[in-house]
Amino acid sequence: MGEKNSTLEKICDAFPFLRDAGKDVREDVTAHAxxxxxxxxxxxxxxxxxxxxxxxxxxxxVRVYKPAESGREITLYRLGKGDSxxxxxxxxxxxxxxxxxxxxxDDIEVAAVPSxxxxxxxxxxxxxxxxxxxxxxxxxxxxxxTVEEVAFRRVDVRIAEFLLRLPRTNNDEIRMTHQDIAxxxxxxxxxxxxxxxxxxxxxxxxxxxxTITILNMGILTSKSEG
Amino acid sequence: MGEKNSTLEKICDAFPFLRDAGKDVREDVTAHAxxxxxxxxxxxxxxxxxxxxxxxxxxxxVRVYKPAESGREITLYRLGKGDSxxxxxxxxxxxxxxxxxxxxxDDIEVAAVPSxxxxxxxxxxxxxxxxxxxxxxxxxxxxxxTVEEVAFRRVDVRIAEFLLRLPRTNNDEIRMTHQDIAxxxxxxxxxxxxxxxxxxxxxxxxxxxxTITILNMGILTSKSEG
DNA sequence: TTGTTATTGTGACTTTGTCACAGACAGCAC
DNA sequence: GTGCTGTCTGTGACAAAGTCACAATAACAA
Numbered sequence: 001m002g003e004k005n006s007t008l009e010k011i012c013d014a015f016p017f018l019r020d021a022g023k024d025v026r027e028d029v030t031a032h033a034x035x036x037x038x039x040x041x042x043x044x045x046x047x048x049x050x051x052x053x054x055x056x057x058x059x060x061x062v063r064v065y066k067p068a069e070s071g072r073e074i075t076l077y078r079l080g081k082g083d084s085x086x087x088x089x090x091x092x093x094x095x096x097x098x099x100x101x102x103x104x105x106d107d108i109e110v111a112a113v114p115s116x117x118x119x120x121x122x123x124x125x126x127x128x129x130x131x132x133x134x135x136x137x138x139x140x141x142x143x144x145x146t147v148e149e150v151a152f153r154r155v156d157v158r159i160a161e162f163l164l165r166l167p168r169t170n171n172d173e174i175r176m177t178h179q180d181i182a183x184x185x186x187x188x189x190x191x192x193x194x195x196x197x198x199x200x201x202x203x204x205x206x207x208x209x210x211t212i213t214i215l216n217m218g219i220l221t222s223k224s225e226g
Numbered sequence: 227m228g229e230k231n232s233t234l235e236k237i238c239d240a241f242p243f244l245r246d247a248g249k250d251v252r253e254d255v256t257a258h259a260x261x262x263x264x265x266x267x268x269x270x271x272x273x274x275x276x277x278x279x280x281x282x283x284x285x286x287x288v289r290v291y292k293p294a295e296s297g298r299e300i301t302l303y304r305l306g307k308g309d310s311x312x313x314x315x316x317x318x319x320x321x322x323x324x325x326x327x328x329x330x331x332d333d334i335e336v337a338a339v340p341s342x343x344x345x346x347x348x349x350x351x352x353x354x355x356x357x358x359x360x361x362x363x364x365x366x367x368x369x370x371x372t373v374e375e376v377a378f379r380r381v382d383v384r385i386a387e388f389l390l391r392l393p394r395t396n397n398d399e400i401r402m403t404h405q406d407i408a409x410x411x412x413x414x415x416x417x418x419x420x421x422x423x424x425x426x427x428x429x430x431x432x433x434x435x436x437t438i439t440i441l442n443m444g445i446l447t448s449k450s451e452g
Numbered sequence: 453t454t455g456t457t458a459t460t461g462t463g464a465c466t467t468t469g470t471c472a473c474a475g476a477c478a479g480c481a482c
Numbered sequence: 483g484t485g486c487t488g489t490c491t492g493t494g495a496c497a498a499a500g501t502c503a504c505a506a507t508a509a510c511a512a
Contacts, residue, residue, distance in 0.1 A: 066370060066373060066374055066377075068374070068377070068378035069378075070378065070500095070501090072377075072378060072500095074373065074377050074378075076370060076373065087362075087363065087366060090359045090360075090362065090363040096363060096364065096367055099367050099370045099371065099374075100370055122355065123352060123355070126349060129348065129349070129355075133316045134316070136313075136316065136362045136366070137313065137316040137322060138322065139366060140313060140362070140365060140366055140369065141322055141325050143366065143369045143370055143373060144292060144302060144325045144326055144369055145325065146373050147292060147300065147302065147369060147372050147373050147376065147412075148292050148294070148325075150373065150376045150377045151292075151294070151298075151300050151376045151412040152294035152295075152296065152298060152300075152412070154498075154499090155498080155499065156498090177458085177459065177460090178459075178460070179458090179459075179460095186373075186377040186378070187499075187500080188499085188500060188501075189459090189460085190460095190461090190462090190499095190500075190501075190502090191498090191499060191500065193459095193460060193461065193462090194461090194462090194499090195499095196460095197460095197461080207460085208508095209458085209459060209460075209507080209508055209509075210458090210459075210508095210509095296469095296470090298469095380467075380468090381467080381468065382467090403489085403490065403491090404490075404491070405489095405490075405491095413468075413469080414468085414469060414470075415490090415491085416468095416469075416470075416471090416491095416492090416493090417467090417468060417469065417470095419490095419491060419492065419493090420468090420492090420493090421468095422491095423491095423492075433491085434477095435476080435477055435478080435489085435490060435491075436477095436478095436489095436490075453512100454511100454512085455510105455511090455512080456509100456510085456511080456512095457508100457509085457510085457511100458507100458508085458509080458510100459506100459507080459508075459509095460505100460506080460507075460508090461504100461505080461506070461507090462503100462504085462505080462506095463502105463503095463504095463505105464501100464502090464503095465500100465501080465502085466499100466500080466501075466502100467498100467499080467500070467501090468497100468498080468499070468500085469496100469497080469498070469499090470495100470496080470497075470498090471494105471495090471496085471497100472493100472494095472495095473492100473493085473494090474491100474492080474493080475490100475491080475492075475493100476489100476490080476491075476492090477488105477489085477490075477491090478487100478488090478489085478490100479486100479487090479488090479489105480485100480486085480487085480488105481484100481485085481486080481487100482483105482484080482485080482486095
């Protein structure tokens, strides 16, 4: 019983609207959600032909990206705490193939719910319906923002922006290869190397194998706005 | 009464799932949906701060696009028969600004439903929930396809493809300016002119002011696949 | 040490985007 | 007709981005 409560507590932490939800909603969650861990490197959604479980993400990170034949790829969005793969589920449900790939880049903890149970929740509870709508509109906004990025913005600006919102060590170091950045932004490794080299020439960063050290935040920031 | 029935008939024509739906669903539609016409050139969604009406499109065409500061723009998707702007509605409902612009490019006929009524339908009827989910997943697939296009595919290929799926007169003429094509694909007018000129040099098309005549479908098709 | 692999650098080239124009065409006024 | 006024298209020069082939280097294991 104590364990059950801590499970619900964990889920409420990622899905705060459940705190204000009715007792029936919360009891259903307790009754059907199974906490599970999925290790880094796992590709989700494509295991079986159908997905019988829907994953509500409690922690960790899932990268959803689109690959090209050429080998290039681009990140569309990420799933984190409070997200879930309803979108994939809805694609699969409506028999459209989901047009992207998702994989776990940071071990995730999920509350797994059988698809038919989740469907039932959406049928019965408005809070779940609202959740799903909000999530879907958020996703669409993100992907539209990606369209704008690739169609209209310069790559140097996008790289500067990207570097600035990346986690850094206390020495302002970023551990990431040029290839990784290219795959994030949908460009090619050579282009990233070239532009980073320019940044280094301008004393904005220092490059070494596998790490980028940020020297001059200010100018880099102004670049990311230009 | 005969009028009411013909209204429902019109709506069923665009939303065929209503034919198989329960009597309660259909009666609600008859009771609340108002047929209206919106003329070409109207910008939708941004009239008032909130949209109190949801439009179910019966005919015509709405272009949803993203503009850039430079003046360039790109089409994200279109709404036609059987579509609706639930997405916008959901964005507005969740207080995210809708990150694009929509305007009527071909007079549309819509069944207008008050937002709160539609919300009620979604709460009560599974057919409407399914409709909304299918629509949203379709939209997302479309926008993801757009990301792939701009990130990974060559402009000449995209233009060839675009020309081939455009409506033609019986003389294989397409009435459209280079600027229009550029705005469709998210590139610039000069690039379109340049590439069309190449196509003309290769005897694939003939250019004249405001029209493009397709000469050699076969080679153009093979280009569009390359 | 030597080999192996991942990562980065580089030069030459093509494609795409930008800018600043110059013509060319259609419609309309006169 | 002539001339005016937009809109549409063409062009040349350049910058930015993507592609290709290959060299150089760092990290690391055998």
